Amino acid sequence: MDQKLGFVVVIEQGDLEAMALLLVESIRRQPSLQGCPIFVIQPRRGNTLSPNTLRQLTNNHAWYLNADLNQVWRQHNLMNKVYAAAFIESMVENSLDTLIYLDSDIFVAASPDGIRLKHDQMVGAAPIAEWRLGKVGQLVDEPLNDYWKMIYTACLVKNPPDWHITTTIDRRKILPYFNTGVIAVRPSQAIFRQWRENVERLATDDRSSRQARNSGEFYFLEQASFAGTLLARFSQEQIRILEHRYNYPLHAHHLLPDHVRAAAMNEICFLHYHGHFTNLYWMDDINITEPLRGWLVSRLPLRPRLRFTSGSAALYLSHLLSTFPLRPYHHRIVNRIPGLCRTVPYPAGR
Secondary structure, X not given: OOOOEEEEEEOOOOHHHHHHHHHHHHHHOOHHHOOOOEEEEEOOOOOOOOHHHHHHHHHOOEEEEEOOOOOOOOOOHXXXXXXXXXXXXXXXXXXXXXXXXXXOOEEEOOXXXXXXXXXXXXXXXXXXXXXXXXXXXXXXXXXXXXXXXHHHXXXXXXXXXXXXXXXXXXXXXXXXXXXXXXXXXXXXXXXXXXXXXXXXXXXXXXXXXXXXXXOHHHHOHHHHHHHHHHHOOOOHHHEEEOOXXXXXXXXXXXXXXXXXXXXXXXXXXXXXXXXXXXXXXXHHOOOOOOOHHHHHHOOOOOOOOOOOOHHHHHHHHHHHHOOOOOXXXXXXXXXXXXXXXXXXXXXXXX
């Protein structure tokens, strides 16, 4: 049984239950990962999971913990990953070579054995896909802005890095800034624990508290602080830039450059579906071969939790419509209905 590679996943009651269960199942579906430990963490106070969820986690040999870990950033759900990952890292620092944090809306389509870190690599993460999303990334040809000055100060970065990365879709050169949906670390390096310390330091920074809660800068605070955490400690050579197949953005499949776009879902290791598994329309735009296709069809679409808002009603309607026969035909119609078009991953005319 391979105990050198492990996974940590966040779960909470509601939509995240179905997502996390599908992720755990998809990990166990890979023969090479059947013996790897999976830690499923509920990191803040909330309603307990359903008996069925707990039973399925047990059946898939996943280790579940419900603990009040996130006390400082309780209202910022993206910070849950920081606390869950840091807690598990402290448990496995002497038993695992590589610990992988996965967002709950990740699906393992192919074996990710290649993600194991090499001896000279301390951490692995993929670049953000789009600079324009939130406009948080620091362009290399512009002066360091106040936001990144705050991040670097909180994370104890002495000087801005002298290297850059290129965003996957819009091809902008920015200072190192990574998508935290998939992160591979060496637990012995305490990277996740340092990340937790840094975000708690940010919580006491007046500049952080003044940011509007609906701003991109606030929303991506955990992601920016992760970049700062790495830059304070590691050289460019110690940070592995993960290949696209290890954090593949399903919502941007048609926007990716030809050399990056997957020919079939079966060649993607970690598919980041960003909630799009609540309908089946995405299946019209990416090739999926058997037996993966049949396995997915038997489990999708994930049923969205119905809330009494216009947005959730549109999401639920697209969920139902996508299960009707002749899906590709009414997919084109749905893409032209305001409200519904925002619930499917591809724009009209595609």
